[in-house]
Amino acid sequence: MVSHASIFAHRGLSGHYPENTMAAFQAAMDSGADGIELDVQMTKDGQLVIIHDERIDRTTDGNGYVKDFTYEELNELDAGGWFASSFTGESLPTLENVFQWLVKESNRLTLNIELKNDIIHYEGMEEKVLNLIDDYQLEERIILSSFNAQSLKKVRELHPTISIGYLIAGIRTDALAVAEDIGADAIHCQEDFALSNYGKKALEAGFPLRVYTVNRYEAKADLVAAGVEVIMTDYPEQFK
Template identity: 60%
Template sequence: MPVPLIFGHRGASGAFPENTMIAFEEARNAGAAGIELDVQLTKDGQAVVIHDETLQRTTNGTGEVQDFTLAQLKKLDAGSWFATTYSQERIPSLEEVLQWMNRDGNNLRLNIELKNDIIPYDGLEEKVLALIAAYDAEERIILSSFNPDSLKRVRMLNPTIEIGYLIAGVPDLAVETAIRIGADAIHCQTEYALSRYAGKAGQAGLPLRIYTVNRPDVLMRLSEAGVDTVMTDEPGLLKGVPVHHTIRKLF
């Protein structure tokens, strides 16, 4: 049985400020197979990497991301909220991350979450797909969102890029929705992966990628359940957990 892949959730965000270049680089150094990050649009239509729609939690700015240009956002401190040591960290653009991924020795996969379930950013899908194409990165990319209409649009625009349908809790119709929008996997929480729906997803050919797993014992349970990937704030910790290959698969 394959061992679940380890993805750094917003990078190595347990020990470094989330969604910053240092967090991404440290996830790579820890041996992660990939990283997950969040993308929104600026006032001037640039794709930037930040989780919240507002700036207050992870920068020294205030207001909504969509009300600032990329140049304005680049002036903000995106690290001191975590520790003053990281005061020089800035909000990355998605293009910066793709440039970093093209450096020699960087073989990470990249899960881009389209953050358009609260603010419906017009053109987000097109802009992200254009950047991916410009850097010839499609084979290494997974696009995910809680917004099924956004993922349906991604599939309409690109019939081959990998799509993950994001869900919270244990919704009844996740498998049906994933199939309807052309998703390739379901991104879910541990309770869904250990529920009766896991078998249904497996029968439909939909691998499960689990967020956010920070405990070795939970990783072991998910490995027993045969999940594809776990996303963690602590890639260094979970990468070192011995996982058995012969435990019964649940779906």
């Protein structure tokens, strides 16, 4: 049982910076966060791009689905101005951009990559992500998570040792059984699951809990007491 929890910056330091941008990731590192959680979708030309929504409307000045644009087209969009005018000109990074930053000597962060393939099926996403991790020799610093259990099962078949977090919302009574079935080694959940009997049983069965998205500092003590491994927050500087 852990006596403290690691703090991951949810989509980077997204309480103060435009989410899923390099500015947000650098600020997260500067804040003292232990890790970063980010989201991967796939472009029309098969590039792995960092953005949470399947559509680009909310966090860029474009509109439409990520899958209908090439990365070159997406790279022309402003991914910062929606948050504040001072961030106008921020672009959507690729997963490789993030890896190039992650391997710099000063960077020791853990990276939780959420595969956003639970709504749109991105053919070959798992292979592309794993190949890139291999290219940069980052296996020890990466966690792959998804709401899509079959995608995670495929990840485990392709890679026997990489860390996998089964992602759930609310109190899923079958979470432990599914996690065991797909070869996950942790459960990524919300506070209510972590503090429930189901969360306790998962911990007792050897499945660490990584909890998202916790923005009330007052929640930290209960989560640490419950034995959670990671707290993901938009405000990591407050939790550190």
